[in-house]
Amino acid sequence: MSWVFTRVCSAFFDLWLSALLGVHSTEDIHEESKLDDLKAVTKRKHPARLWTAIGLIGTLLLWLIRPKVPYSHISGAIPFTFLEALVSRTPEAHHPMNNAFPLPELISEGHWKAPDGNFKGWSPNFDMGTRSLPDWASGSLPPGFERWSEEKNVTTMKNYYNPINDPLRITNLDRKLLEPLTRALKDHDVPITHVVLVMMESTRKDVFPFKSGSHLHREILNSYKSQDPDAMHQLNANLSHLTPIAEILTGESGGLPKSTRETDSSHWKDTAEAGMGGLNINGVLTGSSLSFKSEIVNHCGVWPLPLDFMEEIKSDIYQPCIVQVLELFNKFKKNSFASSSRDLNERRWTSTFIQAVTGIYADQNILNDQIGFKKTVYREDIGQKDAKHYHADMEEINYFGYSEREVYPYIEDAIDDAIKNNERLFLSHFTSTTHHPWGLPKGFQSEQYFSDESLIGKHEDMNSYLNSVRYVDTWLGDMLGLLDKKGIANETLVVFVGDHGQAFQEDSPVTGCYENGHISNFRVPLIFRHPLLPKIQVTANTTSLSIIPTILDLLVQTKSLNEKDSGITLDLMNEYEGQSLIRPYKATDDGRQAWNFGIISAGGEMLSVGSAAFPYRLILPLTQDFEFVFSNLETDPDEENLLRGWSVDDLVSRVKSAHGDKAGQWVVEAEKVGRWWVGESKRLYNHAE
Numbered sequence: 001m002s003w004v005f006t007r008v009c010s011a012f013f014d015l016w017l018s019a020l021l022g023v024h025s026t027e028d029i030h031e032e033s034k035l036d037d038l039k040a041v042t043k044r045k046h047p048a049r050l051w052t053a054i055g056l057i058g059t060l061l062l063w064l065i066r067p068k069v070p071y072s073h074i075s076g077a078i079p080f081t082f083l084e085a086l087v088s089r090t091p092e093a094h095h096p097m098n099n100a101f102p103l104p105e106l107i108s109e110g111h112w113k114a115p116d117g118n119f120k121g122w123s124p125n126f127d128m129g130t131r132s133l134p135d136w137a138s139g140s141l142p143p144g145f146e147r148w149s150e151e152k153n154v155t156t157m158k159n160y161y162n163p164i165n166d167p168l169r170i171t172n173l174d175r176k177l178l179e180p181l182t183r184a185l186k187d188h189d190v191p192i193t194h195v196v197l198v199m200m201e202s203t204r205k206d207v208f209p210f211k212s213g214s215h216l217h218r219e220i221l222n223s224y225k226s227q228d229p230d231a232m233h234q235l236n237a238n239l240s241h242l243t244p245i246a247e248i249l250t251g252e253s254g255g256l257p258k259s260t261r262e263t264d265s266s267h268w269k270d271t272a273e274a275g276m277g278g279l280n281i282n283g284v285l286t287g288s289s290l291s292f293k294s295e296i297v298n299h300c301g302v303w304p305l306p307l308d309f310m311e312e313i314k315s316d317i318y319q320p321c322i323v324q325v326l327e328l329f330n331k332f333k334k335n336s337f338a339s340s341s342r343d344l345n346e347r348r349w350t351s352t353f354i355q356a357v358t359g360i361y362a363d364q365n366i367l368n369d370q371i372g373f374k375k376t377v378y379r380e381d382i383g384q385k386d387a388k389h390y391h392a393d394m395e396e397i398n399y400f401g402y403s404e405r406e407v408y409p410y411i412e413d414a415i416d417d418a419i420k421n422n423e424r425l426f427l428s429h430f431t432s433t434t435h436h437p438w439g440l441p442k443g444f445q446s447e448q449y450f451s452d453e454s455l456i457g458k459h460e461d462m463n464s465y466l467n468s469v470r471y472v473d474t475w476l477g478d479m480l481g482l483l484d485k486k487g488i489a490n491e492t493l494v495v496f497v498g499d500h501g502q503a504f505q506e507d508s509p510v511t512g513c514y515e516n517g518h519i520s521n522f523r524v525p526l527i528f529r530h531p532l533l534p535k536i537q538v539t540a541n542t543t544s545l546s547i548i549p550t551i552l553d554l555l556v557q558t559k560s561l562n563e564k565d566s567g568i569t570l571d572l573m574n575e576y577e578g579q580s581l582i583r584p585y586k587a588t589d590d591g592r593q594a595w596n597f598g599i600i601s602a603g604g605e606m607l608s609v610g611s612a613a614f615p616y617r618l619i620l621p622l623t624q625d626f627e628f629v630f631s632n633l634e635t636d637p638d639e640e641n642l643l644r645g646w647s648v649d650d651l652v653s654r655v656k657s658a659h660g661d662k663a664g665q666w667v668v669e670a671e672k673v674g675r676w677w678v679g680e681s682k683r684l685y686n687h688a689e
């Protein structure tokens with residue numbers, strides 16, 4: 001179209017401008033085109049004023065009919081686009097160094113809190129000068145503790161996280177432990193010698209466990225044209241075998257009629273007494289739908305960077321990661337004493353990261369070094385012919401590597417070594433079979449849940465995913481069985497968390513996590529499993545940011561640390577942003593909401609903003625290519641009816657008319673807080689713009 005119109009437009013403006021300025025068009029002399037004749041004729045007939053009028057009307061017309069955002073850039077009227085280019089527009093994101101909190105009335109002096117015990121106080125915008133270092137922060141500290149180091153590098157002028165100045169920080173450490181926990185801890189010892197963190201690939205909360213009546217269950221039932229009761233009963237019986245281990249771990253029933261199967265006997269049996277098993281948290285969203293950003297949240301208790309891919313590995317993570325905290329404990333333990341001590345609290349910690357898939361994708365190996373893992377096991381290690389447990393028929397099940405079962409002997413080794421060396425193990429394991437393309441090992445029987453006619457094309461992916469979920473469910477049982485076999489189950493805390501969810505055609509118009517803010521990518525299971533802790537159902541509208549503070553709180557409260565380490569931990573717990581989930585969660589504090597963020601894969605394009613205080617959710621675009629999206633999870637828990645707008649004002653007016661003024665006002669605040677947070681995060685990571 002441009003090719004066709006360029007000459008005409010050019011001729012038109014040439015005529016107009018030359019008529020306006022009373023000069024002859026330069027083109028008259030050189031141009032040999034047929035337009036010359038036209039120009040000559042029109043110029044003679046029409047005076048300059050007429051051309052100006054035509055020009056102005058044309059411009060106005062263009063201005064009026066130009067398309068709305070986001071297509072506005074497609075057409076622009078010349079004088080306005082010139083002006084826009086000349087007038088510098090206010091930048092979208094706040095500059096990290098000059099980023100004032102947008103709700104100043106909530107953090108004004110009247111709201112400040114004085115220090116109290118381990119609580120450091122809270123007074124944003126008030127420069128207290130340098131903070132005095134705690135007792136434990138002397139000598140050389142392990143990586144991750146730079147902000148406590150006496151030899152801080154003054155030449156670089158780095159930014160550090162300071163809980164006293166964080167306008168969003170809400171602590172619940174001043175609240176009492178959950179009542180059943182207090183009772184249990186008074187009752188009997190609950191030793192936590194070892195900690196296992198199982199990050200579960202693409203594991204949605206609605207498949208952990210799979211439940212009757214869920215959106216997903218309805219989708220499966222609806223795929224059958226004739227809902228013959230017998231067939232539906234058989235189908236439900238089949239579905240009841242999807243996630244039996246998840247049902248045990250969460251204490252949530254799938255609500256489907258149980259049928260027995262031959263394979264049942266090979267499944268893991270819970271040794272915990274009735275009513276025991278630990279905490280199951282409902283209402284958790286992941287901190288990021290990009291796996292390795294989520295790994296940072298789960299291991300370090302920080303938000304990741306709202307930038308595409310793993311920019312975090314180019315800077316320092318702004319809090320010590322759990323492995324580094326354990327390393328700090330080691331610093332104060334004498335080798336000789338630890339290796340002979342019968343007192344578990346005097347033993348040294350060791351850390352291992354194990355997964356059956358590649359460790360070099362997206363620089364994960366560099367990230368794991370940064371998090372502080374001393375040992376790692378990846379596909380690259382176990383696939384070597386000279387690897388300890390190599391066998392010729394190892395089978396790759398997807399483009400990332402092997403099935404989890406291939407690392408079973410390596411996990412066993414890690415446990416054996418820890419026991420032999422009288423050490424305490426921090427083991428991190430990342431499952432992988434539930435990743436696209438949901439390949440299964442040959443021996444594992446795939447099942448069909450959706451109807452024949454609906455399977456091809458429509459429900460194929462979800463059906464494969466459900467089979468991989470069933471496979472991983474049995475694998476989790478095997479892992480727990482290994483803890484039983486090694487005799488450490490009763491002294492091991494196992495944290496299960498989904499790295500993120502996974503949206504399918506059944507959930508959202510866009511599938512997958514990439515640039516897709518849909519809620520099914522964010523709801524994840526979170527369980528703190530310990531056979532000697534009471535089974536407690538917790539509901540907290542929180543994120544995986546709470547994992548590290550909760551693990552630390554549990555270590556102290558179960559008396560699984562010596563006095564010195566307890567002191568350090570009580571101090572450190574007051575440095576993290578997340579709340580502890582073994583105490584009642586604070587959805588608000590003195591007028592402030594507990595904001596939740598979710599970095600949407602790949603990271604820098606859009607941000608999920610939510611709050612524990614309201615059921616609303618805003619997808620905030622960080623570039624001009626995406627819309628603002630609003631959902632009300634109370635009325636629309638599966639986000640089937642989203643409100644969209646290309647500008648905040650657009651969206652707010654739509655939200656107000658559909659959900660009321662309060663919801664609209666919330667969106668206004670969420671947008672401001674989200675934008676502020678993006679700048680703040682870059683500041684904390686010392687990310688140069």
Ligand SMILES: *[C@@H]1O[C@H](CO)[C@@H](O)[C@H](O)[C@H]1NC(C)=O
Nearest residue numbers: 151152153154155156157158
């Ligand atoms: C401080 O940082 C600068 C720049 O990164 C570096 O050149 C210098 O050696 C550092 N100094 C110390 C004492 O670490």
Ligand SMILES: *[C@@H]1O[C@H](CO)[C@@H](O)[C@H](O)[C@H]1NC(C)=O
Nearest residue numbers: 231232234235238447448449
């Ligand atoms: C249930 O599973 C069995 C195999 O385990 C299969 O033969 C049967 O067709 C399934 N029934 C339904 C209704 O999906």
Ligand SMILES: *[C@@H]1O[C@H](CO)[C@@H](O)[C@H](O)[C@H]1NC(C)=O
Nearest residue numbers: 271273484487488489490531
């Ligand atoms: C864990 O402790 C419970 C009760 O204290 C006991 O019944 C169970 O056998 C123990 N499990 C293991 C694996 O030691």
Ligand SMILES: *[C@@H]1O[C@H](CO)[C@@H](O)[C@H](O)[C@H]1NC(C)=O
Nearest residue numbers: 539540541587614615633634
């Ligand atoms: C979590 O949010 C939901 C609405 O989304 C609300 O009904 C519920 O009360 C909240 N739970 C807590 C513990 O704040």
